[in-house]
Amino acid sequence: MECKHVRNKLVGFIDNEISDEAKKSIQAHLDNCINCSRELESLRNAVKLWQCWKDIEPTADWEKELKGKLTRTQRQPETELEILRSAIIGLSQRIQKLEETQGNLPPTLESEIMTVNELARYLRISARQIYEIIEQIPKFQIGYEYRFVRESIDRWIRSMEQHEYPQSYPWRDWFAKEDNA
């Protein structure tokens, strides 16, 4: 180990915050390097010096004041209950609304722009299958996320209907040859 590396780790060495392995190699270096040993000694002396900064004691008034403040700022279990109650009421109202609109899903979920999962649901296949044929699906990207415009997807589906087999079909070329034959 070089002196520079050892010196950078001496504070961690004093604080016992380095691995046993690093400790061993630093100790081995210190046994053979007077300069680094002196540096360690100097750091240890500095540490001793700032241990002179003594602790202070909280006064009796400090505790009295704290108690006074605490009684004025009591945690109100009722307030917490109120918050929870209103959150539950809010959630149940949202659930109710969602349930009401579930019959008319199209404008919400499978809307103009779809995610991979929404498209998968729309096409009645799995998301994994979407990724397998992702190259052929009309799409755009936002960062790493794919998005699909419903109109383009519908057009793509119509174009697929003209073929007897999906364009993604692995043996498409093979079948195509047979068709031509």
Place this chain on the structure above:
Amino acid sequence: MVQSDEELMIRVREDNDTKAFEVLVQRHKKSLLNFVCRFMGDRELAEDISQEVFLRLWTSAGTYLPIAKFSTFLYTIAKNLCLNALARSKSLPKMQSLSEIIPGKDADKDSQSQADPADPDGSPETKLINIEIESKIKEAVCKLSPEHRLVFILTEYHGLSYQDVASIVQCPVGTVASRKNAAVRSLRRYLAPLRE
């Protein structure tokens, strides 16, 4: 059986247990006050902030998760309040007069016999020299940046591990190590005249 801080804190969170809270205050008031006082460099302000920390501890007990160490939770609140206070004051921590920070006679004797075994009787001359040294140390620590000061105080005076400090300061452990290293070296430089 003595309950751990974490167990007491759960009692505070679940049952609003004021007795458990009081035990926590008794256990941590001194170290917390000293942390804030060392960080802010002002006893009056430190008393105020440390009370505020316990108030926050009480009011935000609901956010305590048993997976977190209690000390980490407590010092995180303290750190946030100290940094807020610093931002509000937008000034360097002001130095206080020594008479404000020197503990009472009994406490002084106690701490001296522990920290300075070479001088158990603590003659007035030695006390004076110690006061002077302490004043220089405070001055030097207050010159550190808040980030370095935080790491230095938490590891050096409160015995927190680098890992715990990393959770409080919300930075990688390696950053804590390098801040501690830088802080120690700056302080050694500031305090070099004292060691001559």
